[in-house]
Amino acid sequence: MYKEYEAIIGLEVHAQLSTETKAFCSCSTKFGKTPNSNVCPVCLGHPGVLPVLNEKVVEYSALMGLATNCNINEYSVFARKNYFYPDLPKGYQISQYKEPICSDGFLEITTANNEKKRIRIERIHIEEDAGKSIHDSGSETLVDLNRCGVPLIEIVSKPDIKSPEEASLYLQKIRQIVRYLGICDGNMEEGSLRCDANVSVRKIGEKILGTKTEIKNMNSFKNIERAINFEIERQIDLLEDGKQIDQQTLLWNADLNKSESMRSKEEADDYRYFPEPDLFPVIVDEAWIEKIKTQMPELANARCERFINQYNIPEYDARILTNEKSLADYFESGTNFTNDFKSLSNWVMVEVLGIINNEKISIKDFPISSENLTQLINFINNGTISGKIAKEVFSEMLTDNKTAEQIISEKNISQISDVSELKEIISNIFNDYPKQVKEYIDGKEKLIGFFVGKIMQQTQGKANPKLLNEILKNKLSSLKNN
């Protein structure tokens, strides 16, 4: 970015609420079903039908408002947003306009240089999703209305975001919160979480906002950064060339790595909002808010703090472990079976996270339970196996669906930690290599490595290395002193 410019970014995030049924009818919200099978006269927009609001939609929206420090408005109403598009059979979308369910909140992001920054939230409102159009099949557009009427919340930020990185961090925070709350699965590929960005630039010191453009269709964190970056540079280039920025909507094309104009604002949006006469106002009183508050789980920041204090692990660990609720749950259930929290944290952060990231699976599908992982750690700590062998046992646990205990006993790989047994092994080795023993006594002390190597070879690595070293040194020095 040119130094003398600054970017002003606001995000509109749509999160699909994970209710069983749609916002205004009792059709299923399940993704990936036969096209046009989760539909009924209400969501198909047939004449004479009446929408009835799903109570859970209000509760989930209010939960999000509480989690992002918003006011939950006692009185909120629905409105019709009128436009024609084939995936919207009624010819209007039921949304909230003047009186949204939540307003005036904020959330905090932690920037790359570890600074906390507050991003204000203007409003959160409830609306319904549209269906899905498929354009690339033959001469007609195909329409699937399964998604039509699925509840969404739209979270609108204030223009407090200053860079593409901050935009991505903000969205990651939103994703973390909705997943902790369990109100949205946060799946960006399937479109459960979507994001549009309003971007403008201005010379630093300038008070008036520049002309803004809107970018849509950014379906990953990486794309959001790229798309906003692209747009900031495009706008600055235009201004530097003495040209004007047109107010317009752009679509991000991830394949071409560039944005394309979707429509110009000259054909200005004219949605003719008006109050939805088919739905009554929603009143969320104090008593209801209190009830909703009881459903509020411990969120990531609070859990991170608690992990640091309760399990005495570094902040770095706690932050990684609590980033995803399911991972934090995994770690925490493991703490019931060991007191070595730091080792558990290391195993979860390095081995477990390594595998789930590599194979792109969720911790819920990870084959080793936290109890079994903890058992493995306890076998290292009580000297049954070495850390090195443990990694091998871990690999087998991944594929064989067996516990550490089963694998260790079946393969007979528990460490030899019995002193008299080790002493006998050492005596035998000394008998086998009298020449080396003599050389050691004559001062070639490096040969201790030779004996360790031979013993490890003979025991297939099972001799407890710490104990072996100790006994070996004692024995050799007593030989030397005689």
Next chain:
Amino acid sequence: MAITKEQVRHVAKLARLKLSEEELENYTKELSSILDYMEKLNELDTSNVEPLTYPVGNKNVFRKDELGISVKTEDALKNAPLKNDKYFKVPKVIKSNKK
């Protein structure tokens, strides 16, 4: 005239109605006279009256988040002029004007 021809043209476009010049003229006159008639209501002083959106006092009409019965795909598509076995078909949407 309470409404101009241009405004009528705009409203017609938003409603996806194609109007001839003659129809435009007529609608401008007719809509204007309706709007003029409604102007009468403005003679009442309502400065101390809260706008009333809902004539009845109902609030919080909800349903539980419980699955009901959806219609069969075949039935859902029954009224569509264009379809295949699973989808509604519409003329190709080339220039998007979707929000």
